[in-house]
Every structure is written in structure tokens, then in C-alpha cells.
Amino acid sequence: MTRSPAFEIFRYAAILLALAFALIPILWMTSMAFKPIPEWTATGADLTWWPKSPTLDNFRFIFGESTSALIVALDRTAGKPILASLLSATFGTIIAMASGTAAAYALSRFGSGQNLPLALIQLRLFPPMAVMIPVMIMWSFLGLVDTWWGLALIYGIVTLPFAFWLMKTFFDDMPREIEEAALVEGCSRFRVFIKITLPMMRAPLASSALFVFILNWSDYLIALLLTTREWVTIPVYMASLSSSMTGQLYGAKAALGLIAAIPPVILGIAIQRHLVRGVTFGALKQ
Amino acid sequence: MSVSATTKVRAGSSASAAAARSERGDREGRRLGLALTLPAQLLVLFIAAFPLLMQAYISLTDWSPLDGIGWWQAWELWNSFANYTDLASDTRFWNALWRTAVVMGICVPAEFLLGLGLAILFMDEFAGKRIFYSVLLVPMMVVPAVAGYMFFMLFQSGGPVNDILSTLAGTRVSVAWLSDPNLALLAVIVADIWQWTPLMFLILLAGLVGVPEDQLKAATLLGASWWQRFVTIVLPRMKAIIVIALAIRVIENFKIFDTLYIMTGGGPGVATETISVYIYKLTTQDLIWGYVAAIALAILIALSLLAAFAIKRMAAAGKEAP
Numbered sequence: 001m002t003r004s005p006a007f008e009i010f011r012y013a014a015i016l017l018a019l020a021f022a023l024i025p026i027l028w029m030t031s032m033a034f035k036p037i038p039e040w041t042a043t044g045a046d047l048t049w050w051p052k053s054p055t056l057d058n059f060r061f062i063f064g065e066s067t068s069a070l071i072v073a074l075d076r077t078a079g080k081p082i083l084a085s086l087l088s089a090t091f092g093t094i095i096a097m098a099s100g101t102a103a104a105y106a107l108s109r110f111g112s113g114q115n116l117p118l119a120l121i122q123l124r125l126f127p128p129m130a131v132m133i134p135v136m137i138m139w140s141f142l143g144l145v146d147t148w149w150g151l152a153l154i155y156g157i158v159t160l161p162f163a164f165w166l167m168k169t170f171f172d173d174m175p176r177e178i179e180e181a182a183l184v185e186g187c188s189r190f191r192v193f194i195k196i197t198l199p200m201m202r203a204p205l206a207s208s209a210l211f212v213f214i215l216n217w218s219d220y221l222i223a224l225l226l227t228t229r230e231w232v233t234i235p236v237y238m239a240s241l242s243s244s245m246t247g248q249l250y251g252a253k254a255a256l257g258l259i260a261a262i263p264p265v266i267l268g269i270a271i272q273r274h275l276v277r278g279v280t281f282g283a284l285k286q
Numbered sequence: 287m288s289v290s291a292t293t294k295v296r297a298g299s300s301a302s303a304a305a306a307r308s309e310r311g312d313r314e315g316r317r318l319g320l321a322l323t324l325p326a327q328l329l330v331l332f333i334a335a336f337p338l339l340m341q342a343y344i345s346l347t348d349w350s351p352l353d354g355i356g357w358w359q360a361w362e363l364w365n366s367f368a369n370y371t372d373l374a375s376d377t378r379f380w381n382a383l384w385r386t387a388v389v390m391g392i393c394v395p396a397e398f399l400l401g402l403g404l405a406i407l408f409m410d411e412f413a414g415k416r417i418f419y420s421v422l423l424v425p426m427m428v429v430p431a432v433a434g435y436m437f438f439m440l441f442q443s444g445g446p447v448n449d450i451l452s453t454l455a456g457t458r459v460s461v462a463w464l465s466d467p468n469l470a471l472l473a474v475i476v477a478d479i480w481q482w483t484p485l486m487f488l489i490l491l492a493g494l495v496g497v498p499e500d501q502l503k504a505a506t507l508l509g510a511s512w513w514q515r516f517v518t519i520v521l522p523r524m525k526a527i528i529v530i531a532l533a534i535r536v537i538e539n540f541k542i543f544d545t546l547y548i549m550t551g552g553g554p555g556v557a558t559e560t561i562s563v564y565i566y567k568l569t570t571q572d573l574i575w576g577y578v579a580a581i582a583l584a585i586l587i588a589l590s591l592l593a594a595f596a597i598k599r600m601a602a603a604g605k606e607a608p
Contacts, residue, residue, distance in 0.1 A: 011407050015418055018404060022425050025436040025480060028446050032439065043444025044458070095329075103326035110312075112319025119330050125593055127541040129562040130582035133344065133575050134337030137357050157333045160326060189318050220431035220544040221562070225569070235431035239548060250439065257432040268427035269420055276492040279485060283530050284492050 026261075032254035033058055040250040058255035062241075078256055080230075081237035085260070088151035088223075088233060089216035095156025096216075097209050100163025105193060108171035109179075117168075120161035121281070128158065132225050139226055148231045151223060155216040162278065163212050169282030170204040171197075207271040211278040214264040234260045338586075345369055345579035352573055360576070369580035378556065379581065382564040389471070389560060390539045393478045397535060398528075400479070401486025406516075408487075409494050419491075426484040434548030437477040438464070441549070464550055467557035474546045474558050481545065482538075486531055493527035494520065529600070561585070 027049070032040070035051040035058070042048065060066075064077035106112040135154060136145070144150025178200070182192045198205070223233040232240070238256045242248045268275065276284050340357065346367065349360035373379060408419060425433070440447045441463035451459040463469045497520050505515045543562040546552070552559040552567065559567075568578045 008412070011412065014403070014407055015422075018400075018422060019418065021480065022422055022484070024446070025433070025440055026424065026428070028440060029432075029436045041442075041444065043449075047444070047446065047449050049446070099325035099329055102322040106319035106322035110315040110319030112316065113323035113327065116323065116326060116330070119334070120326075122590065122593065123330065123333070125537055125589055126586055127543075127562055129541070129543065129565045129569075130585045131333070131337060131341070132569065133579050133582060134340040135333070136569075137340065138337065157329050160329055164326060189314050193318070193322075214427065218429045218431075220429075220548075221566070225566075235429060235544075238431065238435065253435060254439070257429075257435050261428050261432045264429060265424055265427045268423070272420065272423065275423070276488055279534065280489060280530055284489060284527060 029254045029257055029261075032251055033258045035251050035254075037251065058251040061249075061252050062256050076237070078234070078237065078259070081232050081234045082259065084148050084151070084227070084231040085217060085233040087148040088155055088231075089213055089219075091149065091152035092155025092159065092216040093209055093213045095152060096159040096163040096212050097167075097205070099156070100160050101167045101198075101205065101208075104164050104167035105171055105197065108168055109189075116164065120164050123157075124161045124281075128221055132222075136225060145226055146228045146230050151226060151231065151233070154222055154226065155219065158219075158222070159212045159215050162215060162281070163208060165281040166208040166211065166274075166278060167201075167204070169277060169285065170201060170208070173285075174201065204274075207274040208278070210267045210271050211274065214267055217260075217264055338583075341579045341583050344576050345583050347576045348574075349576045350573050351575060363576070365576070369577045370584070372577065373580055373584060378559075379564065381556065382559050382561050385471070385558070386540060386542070386560040386562075389475060389478070389542060390536060392475050393482070393539055394532065394535045396475075396479050397483045397486045398490075398532060400483045401488075401531075402490050404483075404487045405491035405494050408491050423484045423488060425481050426488070428481065430481065430544035431548055433477060433481050434545035437473060437480070437545065438549045441473045465554050467554055470550050470554060470558050474542075474549055477545045477549060478539065478542065482535060486535065489527060489531040489534075490524070493524045493531075496527075497523050533596075 031049060031051055034054040034056070035048075036053055036055045037057075039046075039048060039051060039053075062074070062078040064074060064079075066074075103113055103116055107114070107116060139145050139150050139154070142150075144153065174197070179192050179196060182196050183189065187195070219233070220235040223236050224239075227233065227236060234256060238253055238260070241253050241256065271278075344357060344360055346364060346369070347360040348363040348365050348368075349355075349357060353363065355362065404422065408415060428436075439445055442448075443460050443462040447463065448459045448461055451461075461469065463473045501519055502515055505519055510518070541562055542560050543566065546558060546560060547563055547566070550558045552563040556564075565578055565581060568574060568581070
């Protein structure tokens with residue numbers, strides 16, 4: 001379809017506007033991450049979109065090295081929260097993917113677990129805040145509060161609906177001929193699942209797992225309620241980076257924010273092809 | 287109808303052999319299916335059944351974690367349905383619910399229209415399409431808490447938003463966005479639109495691309511205008527996708543917490559206090575967990591009824607459609 005030049009101009013103008021809206025917040029945080037302390041709160045004529053004297057001090061600072069007399073070194077550095085985020089999100093993804101993939105396969109091939117699709121959608125429907133009281137009581141009873149494995153368990157449950165629905169649509173789409181041929185050859189159904197289906201589904205498994213990982217990595221509320229000190233995750237730690245003495249540590253927070261934002265953006269672009277399927281619970285494929 | 291007797295017989299005999307074979311397979315399949323669904327079922331049970339009962343029990347008491355007694359002893363603080371009658375007259379709760387509805391009423395339509403507009407621009411090929419597409423999706427991948435912090439910085443009174451406005455207006459603008467009740471709500475809404483318009487764009491574009499091109503071409507040849515094509519060919523095919531996109535955003539927007547809480551903490555005062563923020567404050571600051579359980583349970587029941595109603599309606603609509 002050919003379009004008029006006027007339309008093309010309008011299109012590029014609109015897209016440029018949208019790009020500006022999408023990128024300004026990201027640019028501002030990125031620039032803030034490299035600004036020295038005097039530029040953090042510069043306003044009016046002094047406000048700069050690019051750091052005048054770019055520095056890595058903010059990154060050094062959150063990892064425990066203070067280069068300024070203005071701000072004392074942190075008693076808790078960003079290292080442990082980054083580890084907490086990595087461990088809880090990774091193991092949460094493993095829990096969700098393992099149980100979700102198995103259940104999705106069982107439903108897709110043998111019709112088992114008919115209650116799961118709706119139960120899992122309901123799980124997703126409820127605001128986490130509305131189920132956190134019992135979860136907090138149970139987690140404290142089980143000694144899971146303020147541990148990365150306690151977070152991993154709840155993450156695994158919260159993202160199970162995505163893992164299940166994504167894998168179910170992938171299994172439904174998969175041609176069955178190869179599986180059937182293996183069955184005729186005398187393979188047990190379990191062996192077919194492990195030795196034939198799963199290896200064939202490597203790519204969908206990988207993109208589903210990355211999608212689930214992004215969701216787990218992005219959590220704030222659950223970690224805010226279930227971790228207190230030892231195993232706080234990046235967003236919780238980030239919110240604590242302000243004190244009555246120093247006020248907001250703008251640059252330090254921005255540096256940490258940048259570190260937190262980069263992995264999901266890279267992973268998200270890597271699985272861009274499957275994003276639609278992910279966000280719509282597999283209802284829509286691209 | 288015109289199958290001959292012999293084929294019927296042959297089909298019958300081979301079917302019975304296949305049935306015998308597949309019955310053995312079926313039993314094996316059922317057993318394996320049961321085993322494979324077990325972990326997921328246990329996780330669902332673990333997070334649904336027991337916690338719900340616990341929540342229902344606690345919601346009938348005045349229990350708080352500060353009382354020094356375990357939750358199972360909460361019956362000592364039994365108050366019948368006092369929490370629920372309190373809830374009915376809790377203006378802070380109803381205000382938070384109303385505020386959540388207002389935020390949703392602005393965010394979701396705005397995200398939908400902006401997303402649809404962008405998706406329409408991306409329907410056909412043009413230079414730079416792929417890279418623009420990727421970049422426009424980035425906001426939805428940013429960790430919401432980090433997005434909240436971005437907008438916290440942007441909306442500072444000496445911050446870049448005021449700087450841009452000053453440049454546009456020609457005079458110095460220094461609005462204290464986050465400490466003005468109305469403007470704070472607006473700032474929160476802008477942040478939500480920033481983060482979730484890409485989601486609408488992503489879903490709606492996938493729907494638009496699915497519209498068969500030859501039908502559009504035929505309609506063009508017949509002299510249909512762009513608007514006629516859009517309304518008569520594109521929109522009807524997009525109906526289900528539009529419903530899905532809106533449903534997803536309504537559900538997720540109702541939970542709004544991360545960005546909002548980091549930007550304003552629900553303030554100034556209670557100006558941006560949505561349902562999730564209100565429950566969070568009751569949970570962590572007031573620590574009246576009996577009452578929180580009652581609110582949470584009321585919300586869960588209301589949402590379940592709404593969802594059941596919506597699914598029924600959609601199923602009915604699906605049956606009516608050809």
C-alpha cells in the first residue's frame with residue numbers, strides 16, 4: 001500500500017514524539033547515574049541533560065567505596081541485594097517452569113488437571129496485596145522470611161500461571177507425529193516427554209523461562225513484605241538509599257536503577273518474538 | 287451418510303483394536319498426567335486453600351502480630367463480623383477504591399488509544415520500522431520500581447519536567463508535582479501510561495497484522511475509504527484482541543503499587559492512596575491484620591464474582607458469534 005507523503009511526515013513526527021516520551025525518563029536516569037554529587041540536584045540554568053563531568057563515583061559508591069567527604073560509605077553495599085535478586089528470580093523461574101511445563105504437558109496430551117487453567121488465571125487476577133497476610137504468617141512459621149529461597153518459592157507460585165499457559169500453547173502447537181512414532185517404537189510416555197518432547201521444545205522453553213525471569217526480577221511488593229535485611233532485593237535496597245542526613249542519594253540510586261533495568265530490557269528484546277504470547281497468557285501468537 | 291457397510295465394519299474392527307491399544311496407553315497417560323500435574327496442583331493448593339481458610343478465620347478476629355499470641359489462637363480476640371461492618375463505613379477504604387477506579391478510568395483508555403494509534407502507524411512497512419518497534423517496547427520491560435524512581439526524579443520541582451515546561455512556556459515553571467494532591471495523582475497516571483502503553487501497542491499491533499491483506503486490498507479497489515476499511519474490516523476482526531488487551535490492563539492496573547508507592551508513598555496525605563497502598567499501610571504500619579484480612583477477603587470475593595460474570599458474558603458472546 002502506498003501512502004501519501006503527508007502521511008509519511010505525520011507518521012515520522014508521531015513516532016519521534018512517542019520515542020521522545022519513551023526515552024526521556026530512561027535518558028535522565030542514565031545521565032544521573034554518571035553525574036557527580038554537585039550535579040545531582042542542579043536546577044534552573046544549571047540543570048544539565050548530560051553530565052558535565054561524567055564520573056563512575058556513583059557505581060563505586062554503591063559497591064562500598066566512598067570518594068566524597070559529603071557521604072559516608074554505606075554499611076551495606078549493593079552486592080548482596082544483587083545476589084538476592086539473582087538467586088530468588090532464578091530459582092523462582094526454575095520452580096515455575098518445572099511445575100508449569102510438566103502440568104502444561106499433562107493437560108495438553110492427557111487432559112489431566114482440567115482445573116488448572118482457570119485456577120491459575122484466578123491466581124493472576126488477585127492483587128498480591130490481598131493474599132499477603134496469610135503468606136507472611138506462613139512464611140514466618142516456615143522460617144522463610146528474609147531468605148532468598150523463601151522469595152524464590154513465592155515467585156515460583158506467582159509466575160506459575162505464565163509458565164503454565166505459555167508452555168501449554170507451545171505444546172498445543174507442536175506436531176504430535178514424532179511423539180506418536182516414538183510411542184509405536186515402544187518408548188514409554190514418560191521417556192517420550194523427557195527424551196523427545198523437551199529437547200524439541202528447547203527454544204520455547206528458553207524464551208518462556210526468560211519471560212518468567214523478567215517477571216520475577218521485576219518484583220518489588222513481595223520482596224518489600226517478605227525481606228527485611230539480610231536478603232533484600234535490588235528495588236527494596238534501592239528505596240533504602242536515602243537517609244535523613246544525606247537526603248536522596250540521587251546518583252547512587254540511579255546507578256543501581258540502571259543495573260536493575262538493564263537485564264530485563266536485554267532479555268526482553270531477545271525474546272521480543274514471544275512477548276505477545278507471554279503477556280496475553282498465550283491467547284495471542286505472533 | 288453414504289459410507290458402505292463394509293467400510294463401516296472394517297473401520298469398526300480396526301477401531302476396536304486401536305481402542306484396546308489406546309486404552310492401555312490412556313491408563314499410562316492418565317497416570318503420567320496425574321504425576322506431572324502434581325507439583326503445580328500442590329503449589330496452587332499451598333497458596334490458595336490453606337491461606338484462604340486462614341484469612342477467613344483471622345478476618346473474624348481483632349488479631350494483630352503484636353498481640354504476642356499465634357494466629358491460631360486468634361479466636362481469643364473473636365469479634366464476629368465487626369471487621370466487615372467497619373469496612374462498610376471505612377471512608378478511607380472507599381476513597382482508595384474510588385481513587386483506584388479513577389486511575390484505571392484514565393490510564394486504561396489513554397493507554398489503549400495511544401497504543402492503538404501507534405499500532406496503526408506500524409501496520410505497513412517503512413524505513414526504520416524494526417528499530418522503532420524495539421525501542422518503543424522498552425518502557426514495559428523496565429522494572430516498575432525503577433520506573434517509579436525515574437518519574438520520582440523527573441517530577442521533582444527542580445527537575446527535568448519543569449525544565450521542559452519552562453523551555454516551552456518561555457518562563458520559569460517550578461511546579462511541586464509530587465506534593466500537590468491533584469498533580470501527584472496526575473504524575474502517577476503519566477508514569478503508568480509511560481510504562482504500559484507499549485503493552486497495548488504490542489498486543490494491538492499483533493492483532494492488526496493478523497488482518498488479511500487481500501481483504502483490505504479488495505476493499506480499497508472497491509473504493510472504500512481508510513476509515514470505512516478500518517471500521518468494517520479491521521475492527522470486527524480485532525474484537526477479541528481488544529477485549530484481551532483491555533482485560534489485561536484492567537486487571538493489572540487494579541493492582542497498581544510499585545511505581546506509585548515509590549513516587550509518592552500514597553501521599554501527599556492520602557491523595558494517591560490506591561487499594562494496594564492502603565492495604566500495604568494497614569499491614570505494615572497499623573498492623574491490624576484481622577481487619578486487613580477482612581478487606582483482602584472482601585476484595586478476593588468481589589473480584590471472583592466479577593471474573594465469573596465476565597467469563598460467562600464472554601462465553602455467551604462467543605456462542606452468539608458465527
